[in-house]
Amino acid sequence: MHRLTLSAAASLALVLPALAQDPGTAMATFIDRDGLEVGSVILAQGRDAITIVGDLTGLTPGEHGFHFHETGDCDGTTGFESAGSHVNPDSHQHGLENPEGPHSGDLPNVIAGQDGTAAVNVTSATISLDAADPAYVFDADGTALVVHAAADDQVTDPSGNSGDRVACAVIEANTAP
Ligand code: CU
Ligand code: ZN
Numbered sequence: 699m700h701r702l703t704l705s706a707a708a709s710l711a712l713v714l715p716a717l718a719q720d721p722g723t724a725m726a727t728f729i730d731r732d733g734l735e736v737g738s739v740i741l742a743q744g745r746d747a748i749t750i751v752g753d754l755t756g757l758t759p760g761e762h763g764f765h766f767h768e769t770g771d772c773d774g775t776t777g778f779e780s781a782g783s784h785v786n787p788d789s790h791q792h793g794l795e796n797p798e799g800p801h802s803g804d805l806p807n808v809i810a811g812q813d814g815t816a817a818v819n820v821t822s823a824t825i826s827l828d829a830a831d832p833a834y835v836f837d838a839d840g841t842a843l844v845v846h847a848a849a850d851d852q853v854t855d856p857s858g859n860s861g862d863r864v865a866c867a868v869i870e871a872n873t874a875p
Contacts, residue, residue, distance in 0.1 A: 722742070722743060722827065722872065723740055723741060723742045723743070723827070723872040724740075724741040724827055724835060724836075724869050724870060724871060724872050725738065725739070725740050725741065725869075725870055725871075725872045725873070726738060726739050726741065726752075726842075726843050726867035726868065726869045726870065727867055727868075727870075728754060728843070728845065728865040728866065728867040729772060729774065729865065729866060729867070730756060730774070730864065730865050731774035731775075731777065731778070731864070732774060733774055734756075736754060736755050736756040736757075736865050737752060737753050737754035737755050737756075737816075737818075737865070737867075738752050738753070738867070739751060739752030739753075739818050739843065739867070740752060740872065741827065741835070741869065741872075742827075743826065743827040743828065744821075746823055747821045747822060747823040748821065748822050748825055748826065748827060749819070749820070749821050750805070750818055750819075750820050750821070750822065750843075751818060751819050752818045753815060753816065753817055753818065754808060754810070754815065754816040754818060754845060754865065755814060755815050755816075756814050756865075757808075757810035757814045757815070757816055757845065757864070757865075758810065758814065758847070759810050759811060759812050759814065760809065760810060760849065761807040761808070761809050761810075761848075761849035761850075762807055762808050762809075762810060762816070762845050762846055762847070762848070762849065762850075762860070762864070763807060763845070763846035763848065763849060763850030763857065763858055763860025763861070764805045764806070764807060764808045764818075764820070764843070764844070764845055764846070764850070765784045765785075765801070765803045765804055765805055765843070765844055765846075765850075765857070765860075766784065766785045766802070766803030766805070766822070766825050766833075766835070766841055766842070766843055766844075767781035767782050767783065767784060767785065767803060767841070767842045767843070767844045767866075768781070768782040768783055768784065768785050768786070768803070768839070768841065769781050769782035769839045769840065769841070769842060770839060770840020770841050770842050770868040770869060771839075771840070771842065771868070772842055772866035772867065772868055774866075777862060777863055778842075778844055778863035778865075778866040779863070781842040781844055781863070781866055782842075783856065783857075784801040784802075784803040784804060784856065784857065785801060785802045785803030785825060785833055785841060786801040786802060786803065787802055787832040787833055788802065788832075790802075791855040791856070792804060792853075792854065792855040792856045792857055792858055793850070793851070793852040793853040793854065793855070793858055794806065794852045795852040795853050796852065796853045796855065798855075799853075799855075800824070800852075801824075801856075802822075802824040802825055802832075802833040803824075803825060803833070803841075804824075804850075804852075804858075805820050805822060806820050807849050807850050808820075808845065825841075835869045836869070836871075840868060840869065841868075841869045842866050842867060842868050842869065843866070843867045843869065844863050844865070844866050844867075845863070845864055845865040845866070846860035846861050846862065846863055846864060847860070847861035847862040847863075847864050848860050848861035848862075
């Protein structure tokens with residue numbers, strides 16, 4: 699009995715540091731080109747994929763391209779070109795339906811209703827909150843999420859003909875309780 703108790707305590711001691719290193723969650727607040735807030739998402743790491751859940755506002759009704767871009771810099775005066783290209787550590791072509799794709803940063807379109815709001819609820823198995831992954835969001839220059847003016851056709855390299863970058867969010871550590 700005594701031996702079992704010690705064993706359980708030893709197991710707990712091994713588990714606790716592992717939990718402390720859990721990549722957990724991240725957050726991102728979107729701004730438009732004027733710097734006004736237009737939504738936010740929470741990113742949560744699962745075993746095989748991350749989920750991205752939240753809301754966007756101020757969009758034109760319809761589908762909008764949505765991607766992880768390689769630099770965590772949302773400067774509206776550059777039309778969010780400051781965020782760079784799609785995250786693409788494997789040098790693939792663009793598009794979830796491209797036989798030479800996709801980029802790690804590619805995502806399904808978000809769909810805005812007539813009121814300009816869009817509920818975001820997508821997963822990505824190619825972007826990670828784990829520092830050991832090549833598509834780690836908190837690399838040296840960070841990562842951004844970008845919403846485009848038009849639908850992503852999911853095949854045209856390098857950005858699916860999705861047009862201007864209308865909203866951008868730098869991915870940040872989740873400070874919510
Ligand atoms: Cu994009
Ligand atoms: Zn892409």
